[in-house]
Amino acid sequence: MHNLINQIHCELLPQIQLESLEPHNPIVVHYLPQPWQLLGIGNYAAVVSHPDYGNLVVKIYAPGRPGFEEEVEVYRRLGQHPAFSECFYAGQGFLILKRLQGVTLYDCMHRGIKILPSVIRDIDQALHYARSVGLNPHDVHGKNLMIAQEKGLVVDVSDFLKLEACSAWEDLKRAYYCFYLPVLSRLPMRFPYRLLDLIRAVYRFYRRAWRRDLD
Template sequence: MILPLSVTGVVPLPSLHFETIIGNLGTINCSKTSGSGIGNSQMNDSLHLHGLLEEIYQQLLPQVKVESVYPHDPVEVDNLPQPWRLLGRGNYAAVFCHPDYADEVVKIYAPGRQGFEEEIQVYSRLGEHPAFSQCYYAKPNFLVLKRLLGTTLYDCIQRGMRIPKQVIDDIDEALEYARRKGLYPHDIHARNVMMHEGRGYVVDISDFLDQESCSKWDNFKKAYYWLYRPILRPLGLRVPYFVLDIIRKGYRAFSTFTKSCHRQLGMLLGYKSSKHLKRFKR
């Protein structure tokens, strides 16, 4: 069992400049902390965040290992110290929480995985929206984010939980909001969206700068309206994880195959057009 680090004998916390704090907490001028230039609420928020950062730098980061073994599978997590808890894993990063800081989560990127800088930029553009998280602090390869409570739609389907239409509508509205902010919602699927108390949330925005066309959310909505609502929901059926995993991997293989076919077809049509053009010039 891995015990928490004691207060004595630990590596001192790196110098924390509050200019790196992002989001609602704002930027704090430390020279005015004893004056009237900063409110008590903002000061309390800053001290709260500073306490969390101490736990991160002194306990979490020195011990936990986040590794990307297979690029298209969730990262592997090992050596997680108590009392930290793993909340979720994606293909790029893992998300953790501490019991004393229930409103924040820590997202740690696996070494060698891209997307950290892009995610910061996306959060900066999004600002505040009820369906998205917010970034409070960022240092290379990890973020401190506002915690979103809920259950992923992937888990809802496995557990036979009812997914109201309002959840789908909320996510649609959130994605449209992101587009108005100059972003490109990408890689939105059942693992990256959640519901809580009948409302929908988007939990992964790391690929929102990717301008490549992505139909995952549209395909999920088709399955929701054609399969889930008329069949699965009325019967209260649960779909085992291994079946969902087969569907997920099958979808990826099919998507890769169709993209390859489109590329080959485009190259073929381009080649034929070039030949016809040369004949016409003759």
């Protein structure tokens, strides 16, 4: 771990180039030094791994994006729980987290991997636990959820200190039981990313139109 922290300070942070173009869209990674690998991006941060530390990831906030201290506090409250990652170290603007070896629900739709009802129940239980330690699940959507060994995991907890209500998970569950389970899951369908992003854009439009919570 000590070595990893050194490499982050000496190699990764001085060279990586991240930019947040719009707050409601994923950040852009302009440059990532060797041998780091990009595992994913979100609206706040990039998540990378080093081949010598396969069980860990480094989540680096893009310059100017808020929420780093809050995410550290969320992980402090969550402690150890099988449905969440765990924070082992927090430096300036970056966290070292347990790697979750799974596929996001978003990528499951793209790759045609079936999402079982037990996954939805796992996530419900995980969110129940988060509430029991004083957190408010927020922004729980397909890119922030994963399936690993058929278990549902919550990969992104960065907004769990926000106080306002968020209907994303209830909306996703409704879509799962109304459309996905009875219809889509029976078809051998893969969704192109462009279609998934269109669904996301239409969902955001309607949520805003109904003046419901949306950050």
